[in-house]
Amino acid sequence: xxxxxxxxxxxxxxxxxxxxxxxxxxxxxxxxxxxxxxxxxxxxxxxxxxxxxxxxxxxxxxxxxxxxxxxxxxxxxxxxxxxxxxxxxxxxxxxxxxxxxxxxxxxxxxxxxxxxxxxxxxxxxxxxxxxxxxxxxxxxxxxxxxxxxxxxxxxxxxxxxxxxxxxxxxxxxxxxxxxxxxxxxxxxxxxxxxxxxxxxxxxxxxxxxxxxxxxxxxxxxxxxxxxxxxxxxxxxxxxxxxxxxxxxxxxxxxxxxxxxxxxxxxxxxxxxxxxxxxxxxxxxxxxxxxxxxxxxxxxxxxxxxxxxxxxxxxxxxxxxxxxxxxxxxxxxxxxxxxxxxxxxxxxxxxxxxxxxxxxxxxxxxxxxxxxxxxxxxxxxxxxxxxxxxxxxxxxxxxxxxxxxxxxxxxxxxxxxxxxxxxxxxxxxxxxxxxxxxxxxxxxxxxxxxxxxxxxxxxxxxxxxxxxxxxxxxxxxxxxxxxxxxxxxxxxxxxxxxx
Amino acid sequence: xxxxxxxxxxxxxxxxxxxxxxxxxxxxxxxxxxxxxxxxxxxxxxxxxxxxxxxxxxxxxxxxxxxxxxxxxxxxxxxxxxxxxxxxxxxxxxxxxxxxxxxxxxxxxxxxxxxxxxxxxxxxxxxxxxxxxxxxxxxxxxxxxxxxxxxxxxxxxxxxxxxxxxxxxxxxxxxxxxxxxxxxxxxxxxxxxxxxxxxxxxxxxxxxxxxxxxxxxxxxxxxxxxxxxxxxxxxxxxxxxxxxxxxxxxxxxxxxxxxxxxxxxxxxxxxxxxxxxxxxxxxxxxxxxxxxxxxxxxxxxxxxxxxxxxxxxxxxxxxxxxxxxxxxxxxxxxxxxxxxxxxxxxxxxxxxxxxxxxxxxxxxxxxxxxxxxxxxxxxxxxxxxx
Ligand SMILES: Cc1cc2nc3c(=O)[nH]c(=O)nc-3n(C[C@H](O)[C@H](O)[C@H](O)COP(=O)(O)OP(=O)(O)OC[C@H]3O[C@@H](n4cnc5c(N)ncnc54)[C@H](O)[C@@H]3O)c2cc1C
Ligand code: SF4
Ligand code: SF4
Numbered sequence: 001x002x003x004x005x006x007x008x009x010x011x012x013x014x015x016x017x018x019x020x021x022x023x024x025x026x027x028x029x030x031x032x033x034x035x036x037x038x039x040x041x042x043x044x045x046x047x048x049x050x051x052x053x054x055x056x057x058x059x060x061x062x063x064x065x066x067x068x069x070x071x072x073x074x075x076x077x078x079x080x081x082x083x084x085x086x087x088x089x090x091x092x093x094x095x096x097x098x099x100x101x102x103x104x105x106x107x108x109x110x111x112x113x114x115x116x117x118x119x120x121x122x123x124x125x126x127x128x129x130x131x132x133x134x135x136x137x138x139x140x141x142x143x144x145x146x147x148x149x150x151x152x153x154x155x156x157x158x159x160x161x162x163x164x165x166x167x168x169x170x171x172x173x174x175x176x177x178x179x180x181x182x183x184x185x186x187x188x189x190x191x192x193x194x195x196x197x198x199x200x201x202x203x204x205x206x207x208x209x210x211x212x213x214x215x216x217x218x219x220x221x222x223x224x225x226x227x228x229x230x231x232x233x234x235x236x237x238x239x240x241x242x243x244x245x246x247x248x249x250x251x252x253x254x255x256x257x258x259x260x261x262x263x264x265x266x267x268x269x270x271x272x273x274x275x276x277x278x279x280x281x282x283x284x285x286x287x288x289x290x291x292x293x294x295x296x297x298x299x300x301x302x303x304x305x306x307x308x309x310x311x312x313x314x315x316x317x318x319x320x321x322x323x324x325x326x327x328x329x330x331x332x333x334x335x336x337x338x339x340x341x342x343x344x345x346x347x348x349x350x351x352x353x354x355x356x357x358x359x360x361x362x363x364x365x366x367x368x369x370x371x372x373x374x375x376x377x378x379x380x381x382x383x384x385x386x387x388x389x390x391x392x393x394x395x396x397x398x399x400x401x402x403x404x405x406x407x408x409x410x411x412x413x414x415x416x417x418x419x420x421x422x423x424x425x426x427x428x429x430x431x432x433x434x435x436x437x438x439x440x441x442x443x444x445x446x447x448x449x450x451x452x453x454x455x456x457x458x459x460x461x462x463x464x465x466x467x468x469x470x471x472x473x474x475x476x477x478x479x480x481x482x483x484x485x486x487x488x489x490x491x492x493x494x495x496x497x498x
Numbered sequence: 499x500x501x502x503x504x505x506x507x508x509x510x511x512x513x514x515x516x517x518x519x520x521x522x523x524x525x526x527x528x529x530x531x532x533x534x535x536x537x538x539x540x541x542x543x544x545x546x547x548x549x550x551x552x553x554x555x556x557x558x559x560x561x562x563x564x565x566x567x568x569x570x571x572x573x574x575x576x577x578x579x580x581x582x583x584x585x586x587x588x589x590x591x592x593x594x595x596x597x598x599x600x601x602x603x604x605x606x607x608x609x610x611x612x613x614x615x616x617x618x619x620x621x622x623x624x625x626x627x628x629x630x631x632x633x634x635x636x637x638x639x640x641x642x643x644x645x646x647x648x649x650x651x652x653x654x655x656x657x658x659x660x661x662x663x664x665x666x667x668x669x670x671x672x673x674x675x676x677x678x679x680x681x682x683x684x685x686x687x688x689x690x691x692x693x694x695x696x697x698x699x700x701x702x703x704x705x706x707x708x709x710x711x712x713x714x715x716x717x718x719x720x721x722x723x724x725x726x727x728x729x730x731x732x733x734x735x736x737x738x739x740x741x742x743x744x745x746x747x748x749x750x751x752x753x754x755x756x757x758x759x760x761x762x763x764x765x766x767x768x769x770x771x772x773x774x775x776x777x778x779x780x781x782x783x784x785x786x787x788x789x790x791x792x793x794x795x796x797x798x799x800x801x802x803x804x805x806x807x808x809x810x811x812x813x814x815x816x817x818x819x820x821x822x823x824x825x826x827x828x829x830x831x832x833x834x835x836x837x838x839x840x841x842x843x844x845x846x847x848x849x850x851x852x853x854x855x856x857x858x859x860x861x862x863x864x865x866x867x868x869x870x871x872x873x874x875x876x877x878x879x880x881x882x883x884x
Binding site: 041048093094111114141281345351497 | 510513514524530531533539540543555571572
């Protein structure tokens with residue numbers, strides 16, 4: 001290691017860097033001693049990549065990146081980090097949309113990609129024990145022959161990990177009928193900030209005491225690192241019907257959603273895409289989505305064959321009342337293609353503009369039409385472009401603002417529009433995040449939703465698990481409610497390429 | 499450092515991560531540096547943010563198999579293959595050359611005659627460390643073989659370099675099938691030594707362009723050019739972009755993977771007793787992710803075998819990757835372990851692969867691998883077992 005590249009005349013900076021480097025070197029040496037050289041990557045490239053996730057947040061600064069393969073190795077990493085007073089940040093696939101896995105304060109990053117074993121499948125009790133780095137879709141594929149699956153199906157399910165799902169309490173299209181991740185997690189083995197291992201929850205129907213498992217699900221890596229998870233498995237539906245409804249205007253689509261739910265039907269999924277979104281995904285999947293419709297709904301009903309037939313008919317009748325054009329997937333291939341289109345929506349946005357920023361607010365279904373109208377109005381006023389694709393059945397909006405960050409002034413407008421979208425959603429009785437979490441990206445919006453006292457209570461819960469505030473500090477809770485000094489965490493840390 | 503990457507092509511990546519599980523090197527290492535998204539971010543860092551080409555960044559680029567599984571998976575249409583080829587070309591220009599033995603071996607590929615002589619085949623094999631002990635080169639290594647006879651002028655059959663020297667049996671089978679469809683076949687022979695695919699993967703762009711121009715000049719007519727090696731076919735379909743002339747564009751449009759062509763002429767084949775085999779289809783990446791004509795293998799093969807089975811790995815690369823298995827032996831073999839697991843899962847009688855590199859790589863792990871056309875030819879000859 002050398003500091004010879006530092007410009008002369010900056011002795012203070014050089015001295016500081018020298019100190020940091022030796023400090024880092026010792027931390028890396030201890031990590032290597034603890035878990036082996038081939039499981040620690042401390043180079044600039046590895047750290048640069050571990051500093052980001054799938055969001056637009058760019059302020060992350062990763063320290064050494066560790067790839068443990070067991071609970072004991074995770075413990076070792078956490079202990080070394082503690083000894084060197086480094087924060088610790090767990091990282092799954094890095095598909096998060098709020099900077100949750102983007103470390104602040106040159107943290108030791110604990111990547112779970114090598115803890116990817118499905119440990120045990122108990123078919124009778126419909127429970128599987130998995131390591132946190134198991135990819136969501138790999139788990140369901142593995143279970144297919146047994147007629148089972150893991151119900152939460154985020155659109156990122158081909159890449160996101162169970163650990164990430166647990167940390168963000170992720171949802172997905174089919175969570176309308178089946179519930180989000182917290183309904184499918186029974187027990188979690190967790191490494192706490194001091195290296196202790198605890199088991200939260202249990203396989204019993206009603207484990208005694210407080211539901212700490214429930215507190216951990218959705219804690220965004222701030223209470224500890226999940227190292228094993230017992231997940232509930234869901235039986236594959238015997239029969240499925242998938243309908244594609246196209247509408248001449250967005251309002252009719254939104255009203256159809258309300259009418260379907262009001263009729264007492266509980267479809268497995270109701271997803272909506274507007275015209276621009278359809279155009280972007282159709283360019284990728286060529287699934288036959290109608291490009292001329294102003295909005296489409298993808299509705300799926302499942303269950304026993306006879307019942308499914310009836311439900312599909314009911315949906316069709318309701319849709320017809322709102323002037324929809326209705327198509328039913330003719331075979332499993334067509335259904336798969338329709339879903340592939342829906343699930344690629346975020347990625348396909350780059351076909352329109354190179355950057356996107358999205359929100360994840362949830363609004364009461366009865367307010368869908370009204371809030372959507374306001375969103376289009378906000379976007380028009382700022383001269384921006386929005387694509388809407390969302391879990392309509394839950395009222396969980398995902399307005400995606402597509403933009404080009406190189407156009408002068410546009411990033412500010414995007415942020416301002418984003419803020420206004422949150423405000424109209426909250427004013428309509430909604431909440432800040434349906435499933436993507438808060439991370440760092442939505443952190444400073446928390447006071448719009450929670451009072452000071454709410455935030456302090458959340459901070460106290462966090463401190464009960466992690467007194468020293470080393471687990472993923474600077475996330476979710478804004479200053480001054482956060483136990484860390486967020487400003488100091490934003491310090492760039494050492495140079496990546498020095 | 500300028501990597502020659504287009505702004506729009508780089509910007510197309512919105513870092514969504516959907517490509518990660520489709521990348522063989524990410525799958526086996528779990529490293530972001532070994533993922534498509536990571537590699538693109540590092541290209542950006544080098545080209546736009548002044549990052550130096552550190553050992554780890556070079557490693558990140560070098561470990562890419564160039565299978566382009568990420569391209570198929572990417573909803574936003576990032577042209578990853580192009581990005582990586584350009585990156586490698588600029589790295590070579592900047593002095594990051596592929597190892598000497600690889601460059602020497604690639605020079606042998608340029609000379610078809612030398613390659614035909616048995617001694618050269620062996621020396622090539624040794625240089626590439628593809629000696630029979632380390633990589634089961636076909637047992638009956640053809641030291642000298644009679645040239646294939648031309649049977650007509652309807653189509654060219656591109657005979658290539660490595661493939662012609664080692665897998666003449668495949669060309670013979672392909673020729674038989676095309677003839678049975680009622681077409682006369684002109685094997686391309688010496689004028690078209692090598693398609694240049696390995697050169698362009700290694701960043702030797704000029705050498706690749708020279709090869710491409712030679713091939714185009716040697717086949718200067720308007721007949722279809724059929725290719726039975728997926729890697730060569732993919733490269734030749736890309737001559738238009740590589741060379742950039744209208745002549746090259748027109749040439750690329752005449753290039754067909756042999757299965758693609760046969761699927762269109764399948765009515766010309768007689769119906770015969772299918773071979774009593776359960777056959778697993780391994781899709782070469784350059785057929786599935788680049789040419790996107792892997793389905794035609796199934797169309798062509800279905801009538802001729804008892805059962806075709808699919809692997810459950812979603813077309814993940816086998817790790818062969820041209821010279822990759824020589825350059826990155828450890829990664830290549832970990833990647834192959836996943837493929838082996840997928841093959842074992844479906845317990846086939848044998849595996850078919852439409853690319854010689856994949857066949858050799860899988861044979862080395864003990865799998866029995868044939869070219870799909872060898873099975874079709876066998877069924878047409880009415881021979882159940884060879
Ligand atoms: C195209 C696309 C579509 C998406 N669709 C959906 C969707 O439909 N629904 C949805 O809910 N989300 C969606 N997401 C967001 C994201 O995929 C989910 O939040 C996912 O659960 C994140 O998983 P991950 O493995 O990538 O976690 P990461 O991004 O790596 O991490 C996310 C958070 O989890 C923490 N974490 C990770 N592993 C552990 C662990 N073992 N223990 C403790 N904390 C841990 C991290 O510290 C971080 O705070 C989408 C994202 C993309 C890019
Ligand atoms: S899928 Fe495409 S857009 Fe998404 S991270 Fe990979 S290359 Fe980038
Ligand atoms: S070409 Fe293959 S190995 Fe290279 S990044 Fe893409 S998927 Fe990975």
